[in-house]
Amino acid sequence: MKYQAPLRDMRFVLHELFDVSGHCQQLGNGLDRETIDGVLEEAARFTAEVVAPLNRNSDEQGCHLQDGEVTTPDGFRQAYQLFVEQGWASMTGPVDFGGQGFPQMVSASFHEMLMSASLAFRVYSGLTEGTVVALDRHGSAELKQRYLAQLVSGEWAGTMCLTEPQAGTDLALLRTRAQPQADGSYRLSGSKIFISGGEQDLTDNIIHLVLARLPDAPPGVKGISLFLVPKRLVNADGSLGERNAVSCGALEHKMGIKGASTCVMNFDAASGWLVGQANHGLACMFTMMNDARFQVGLQGLGIAEAAFQGGLAYARERLQSRAISGPVAPDKPADPIIVHPDVRRMLLTQKTLSEGCRMLAAYAARQLDLEHSASTAPQRDAATRRAALLIPLVKAFFTDCGQEVASLGVQLYGGHGYIREWGMEQLMRDSRITQLYEGTNGIQALDLIRRKLLGDDGAELDALIDELATQVAQATSHAALAERVGQRLQEWRLLADSVLQACHRDPQEIGAVSVDFLAYSAYVLLAALWLQAAERASQALAAGSGEPAFYRAKLQSADFYLRRVLPRANAHREALLAGADCLMAMPEADFAF
Amino acid sequence: MKYQAPLRDMRFVLHELFDVSGHCQQLGNGLDRETIDGVLEEAARFTAEVVAPLNRNSDEQGCHLQDGEVTTPDGFRQAYQLFVEQGWASMTGPVDFGGQGFPQMVSASFHEMLMSASLAFRVYSGLTEGTVVALDRHGSAELKQRYLAQLVSGEWAGTMCLTEPQAGTDLALLRTRAQPQADGSYRLSGSKIFISGGEQDLTDNIIHLVLARLPDAPPGVKGISLFLVPKRLVNADGSLGERNAVSCGALEHKMGIKGASTCVMNFDAASGWLVGQANHGLACMFTMMNDARFQVGLQGLGIAEAAFQGGLAYARERLQSRAISGPVAPDKPADPIIVHPDVRRMLLTQKTLSEGCRMLAAYAARQLDLEHSASTAPQRDAATRRAALLIPLVKAFFTDCGQEVASLGVQLYGGHGYIREWGMEQLMRDSRITQLYEGTNGIQALDLIRRKLLGDDGAELDALIDELATQVAQATSHAALAERVGQRLQEWRLLADSVLQACHRDPQEIGAVSVDFLAYSAYVLLAALWLQAAERASQALAAGSGEPAFYRAKLQSADFYLRRVLPRANAHREALLAGADCLMAMPEADFAF
Structure with missing residues (x-):
């Protein structure tokens, strides 16, 4: 399969939804819109031309160990050298040690591209960046002097x-x-x-x-x-x-x-x-955990985008059966399968989860940037709290989405999805690790409830919901959608209260509600972001944008998400309200006979 | 991982829930309870000792093609010979051609065991049995004479x-x-x-x-x-x-x-x-489609059972962290992870989906038997209609469950789940095909709506709901559970009416509602079966059963299913009621930019 970075959507999220230029100005890093767009275009070229072509073979060939030495797949060495030479390795590294100090809100787009192009290739540099963060924050001056520059550059x-x-x-x-x-x-x-x-x-x-x-x-x-x-x-x-x-x-x-x-x-x-x-x-490790978990979240997003692109390409090409409303391609032996409603259900689920996670990724990246680089302590503290709340959700939900969207990719291809050459099953296999490492998704959910929600008795979640509710109130173009999202935010607040009370009453509730509460929260949070996207799209259309199709698709996507994806929140809500008893009642010995 | 057939649960389903002996008497095949149990015990031994040990290596080794000849993995030939010699191949074959003519209600248990032990090994004989059915029903006397006996015996x-x-x-x-x-x-x-x-x-x-x-x-x-x-x-x-x-x-x-x-x-x-x-x-193929799709459903069930067994064994052994209520194994460095609520959530999901599908498999198998062998034409017709309604649901839902339960197996193992040696990831990979072949699960859902629901304007579904409602009315031991299931059955009936009307109004609705309606129906149907299981368990406990733990676990499982799994039906219901518009609105060209 062929991967092309979704540049238009990335620009929509960065500029139109979250004003990345203003963000960069606030951080004082001198990055303007033109520079950012230029970097993303170069990044798109690098990932499409250098990295993506390696991915299929890397799965076939794998790594080999002989006499203590490991050989990576063909092409990885050369691609990695380019990655270093062209400065991609040092993008986020500290300026004092030769890094370019890019904010995560920008670098996240490049990292998403890397994940889409080849998760396996990205693993090496991702861990190096984590090492840089840990060493930069906790290493002695002497250790930094001896090791950091070479890690930042990617030489080591x-x-x-x-x-x-x-x-x-x-x-x-x-x-x-x-x-x-x-x-x-x-x-x-x-x-x-x-x-x-x-x-x-x-x-x-x-x-x-x-x-x-x-x-x-x-x-x-x-x-x-x-x-x-x-x-x-x-x-x-x-x-x-x-x-x-x-x-x-x-x-x-x-x-x-x-x-x-x-x-x-x-x-x-x-x-x-x-x-x-x-x-x-452990405390030293924890300070870099947010960055590492955010990166794994981006892996889920990157896989989702790649699977969506693969599924869409096939759905446009593959001819099977006729549209129920009559032939769409009468000159061909059958219609492309994208005419079938159930195929569209799969594609739109892929699309709205990918684009939804992309919005949340940018929002979370902004918090990570402010946590470390905002000019005032109160700003840094506020961002620290917000990032702490969001990161477990980003890590777990994005990777669950990655797996689901990859599996939909397989399903869209029918039997061909099961064949290695098409690349869809590889995305499923590659993405499955993301739900396990850097803390399993179950551990993320426990972290969300125990450290984040119980940690401040729900205060930060309340603040987040307040912020989202304010934006809902400003979304005047779509009263019906806004009302629906507003109700969900209110429901979320009440649910969090119930969860807090239940966990105080019985600590077993922490682990009983955790996974479903995380999923519920993520679906509602994405709904709020989709409403914001719809609002921006309506504004652009009202202003006579030259790209009406792009913005109309945003409105249609928001509508799909709210009607067909968001209902999942109901199932999670009802399940988590069921109480811990039905989990703890069965004696261990009675699980099997 | 080690597989052992779940004989106790199989006996519960066959004898206590569905009276398989009475069923066999009705069919006049002379199988009594003792014979059936003896066969299942032998089957358990064969699958555990002969088939299951081949599974891991068969994945590593695969099949090889050289000079037009295919070599199967080590041990497959010997195991297949035993499979033939011991008469397992001819279990369901027609008596006239040397088969043993076992009803599907019995053979399904053996076939489930085969699927659990090695899906890959089972593929060969499963297709042979399909060939037998097609040839037996449609072949000329001469073709049958020349080919059928050797196919029935498994020689070919x-x-x-x-x-x-x-x-x-x-x-x-x-x-x-x-x-x-x-x-x-x-x-x-x-x-x-x-x-x-x-x-x-x-x-x-x-x-x-x-x-x-x-x-x-x-x-x-x-x-x-x-x-x-x-x-x-x-x-x-x-x-x-x-x-x-x-x-x-x-x-x-x-x-x-x-x-x-x-x-x-x-x-x-x-x-x-x-x-x-x-x-x-195509018509000839279709007459064997029910059997083939039922077999693929059993593949989902078999994978689910195997993944449950693997997950449970690990959850009992693996020591990580302490129970939140205090150490359960103070003499060990940590508690077994089965003490943690979220681990139990995963295990109980595995258990209740596996056991739930097993109940539905037996119920569907009874219809398949009656379709072909009931003594009167009205009985055969009724069973034909019921089987036709159930089979797409069995095929799609069981295989979706198989994939989910296998993925939970991976998750229960944490990082180890991603490593081949543990066998969990193999179950995920093996099971993924079942959602694709014999008609993708999307095609099953279209079949359910188009041929089955619209085909008789909902009459057969109404009849099924009537039957289930009667049983709910008889479930007097659990008023609260019964009321909940009764409401769901009523909701199901109304939902089917809405779906019928929507599809008549706009044929695009067929493909817009299909997958979610199938899933909704399956979750509610399983709920009705879990209520029946709870009722039988209560009766056994009231009668002073010598196995109180087994029956209490059934009650606890039913409670878990209704509280924590059934809520998923809400999400499917709300999604399918959203209408086809949000699927069809986006022009094909606007899916990506």
Whole structure:
């Protein structure tokens, strides 16, 4: 399948819906509309011409481990070199270390394109960017001096080494040990699994960030520290020294993203350096969690867009049966299947989920930017709270959408969807990991309820609903739609109150309501954004826009979303109100006989 | 993962819910409860010990084509031989040709087990059974004499050759030609794709049933005839003659069921014989469609059961975090994850969908049996109508459930779910085909609305709802549950009326409502069956059953289903009432920009 970045929709979201130029002005980064559009056009070219063509083969070929060295699929090395040379790697990196300091509201569009073009290829650079964030915020001046510039440029890559066989969601159980040395360094010993990019042939060095325990550490999550462990030691002059005692023991055999190496990493008294304070490793990791989870959300969005493009192309080409209203293409043996209502239902579900998530991605990215770079502390605090509320929702909902939209892509192709050559089933396989890593979607939902909703007794959610309600009140072009969305916002507020009360009454309710409450919230939030999109579209049409078809499609999409997708919120609402009893009543032994 | 047939639940459904012994008595086949239970126990042993152990490797190894010959995965040949020798192949075959004539209500349990143990292995024999049905009903005495006994025994296998590259859903477009010969045979020329078991190394001969056009055939579906085309010609004495001009041109590279060969089949003036009347090929195929679609439904059920078993085993073993109410396993480093409400939500969804579909499978199988073997014509007619209504629902809903339950299996394993060795992701990949073949699930939904609901103006659905409502009235042990289900049945009836009216008003509504109406109907139907299960469980408990835990679990499952799964019906109802306009409004060119 052929991928082309949805530039028109990206411009709609960035400029017309969220005024990205004003945002950049507020941040003082000097990016104007023309520059942003130019970057996105270049990004579209790079992803379509350099990255997307690698994706199908990367799935067939996968990664290979021999004598401790990992070979990535054909073309990945060359594409990665271009990625570095053309400055795509350093887009978001800190300016002090050679980065271009792009705000996430802009870079998110490029990252979405990368996800669409090849999730597997994007894994390597995504983790490097995460390493940069963690090191930039928590590393000592000396560590930053020695490692950061090469990570920012993409010359070296980074990884996150958290999971161990017995410790996944529950990091309290992790066992990797760090032994202090006389010179202030540490020796790390242990085994980590599921390490994306743990070994690869794209970069000369790999900088691992590793969670481990000091000898005197308290048990549980309060005894975990973060260490930097390079694959090759780095001399004081920046030159590469000898290999460190860290090695790839095996590659996992995965359902998808086969072009991304997923490694078992063994640390055999490997040299490492403490990042941040001892025993505060989890806190250091958490500060970059929002960025990492946002990136995984973008993976869901990118997959959804790619599957929509694939499904749409096929629905326009594939000739099967006649339209029920009479032949649309009488000169052909049958009509293109896009004439059939059920095919349109699938396509419009793909389209409105993809475009809906794109709006929410931009909204969330704005909060992430303000969290770190707004000029006043109150602005930063407000954005921090808003981002904290939105991120679990973005991560879980976008990736659930990615999986659903990819599966619709398969369904649109009929039997051909099951055949590898068409690329649809690969999107399903590739996207399935996004619901699992960086905290499963169930964990995201628990985070939303426990830390975010209960954490401030619903205050930030109330503030979000207030903001959305204000915009609904201003959406004067579509009274009927606005009324419907306004009612949903009110329902959301009441539901959150019920959830809070239930969770206070019985803590089992936290896990009983979590997944359905997250889904409910996401569908309603997207409805509010679709209303805003409809409002902008109406304004553009009223102003005599030269692109009436584009704006009419926005109105039609909003209508479809509110009528045919939003009703799902009802099911989630009723399910979560059912109470924890029906989950907890059955004794463990009675689940099967 | 380890599979064990859910014998206790199967006995509950067959004996306690649907009185299979009485059913067998009515059919006059002499099967009593003891015999049936004995067969199911043997079937459980065969599937657990012979078939299930092959499944993981069959995915890794797949099928291979060399010099026109296909090699199936290691162990398939031996297992297939046992399958034939032990009489499993001939279970449902006609007695006149050496079959055992088991009713589907019994054989469905065995077939579910096969699907759970290895979908790929089951594909070969499933298609052979379909070939038997078609040939038995439509073949000439001579064709039956020459081919049927060996197909019934499983010595030979059968295939269905329908799809061509340009003709999938729309068989009117098919091009394969059949040229009459002086001796009454035909020469078939053309290419078929997606032919399951088109070539394999399990049997000495393969009997293809092929749809093709005669030279003077009218265009469209009324010009399609059915032909029998053997891989090796069969001499008058039953011995095998020379190879026919039919060959496997390629194997498809698929997402899953890799142990099942999926072939491009080329017919180069291959010798064939007409089955049934000329130009009535589609009708001949349709008479076996119910059986074939029922079997695919069982595939969804089998996958769901396997994924539930896998998920449950892991949820009991995997230790992560503590129960929110305090440690449940204080002697261990963490509690098994089954203590967490959200994990239980996933497991109970798996369990209640699997067990719910099992009830509906038995109910539908009874109709299929009565359709063919009830003693009076009115009974047969009634069962024919009921089966016709239920089958599209069984096929589409069960396979959607299979995919969902398999995906929940992956989610329960966290990151490990994405790794091939655990088997969960294979279930997802294997099951994804079931939503596509034998008519996509969208086509099933169109069939439900167009042929079944509009076909008799809703009469048969009304009759089904009447029957279910009668049972609700008799469910006296659970007034609250019964009231809830009774309201749903009333809602279903009204919704069907609205749908009928809407479709009469605007034929576009057929495809606009179809998928959501099917899903709505299935959720409500399962609710009615869960109420019946709860009623039987209450009776057993009141009678002082020696298995109180089993019956209490049924009550708890029914409660969970009605509270947490059934609400999905709301979303489907509201979506389908939205009207066709929001699907048809957008011009094709405006889907993307």
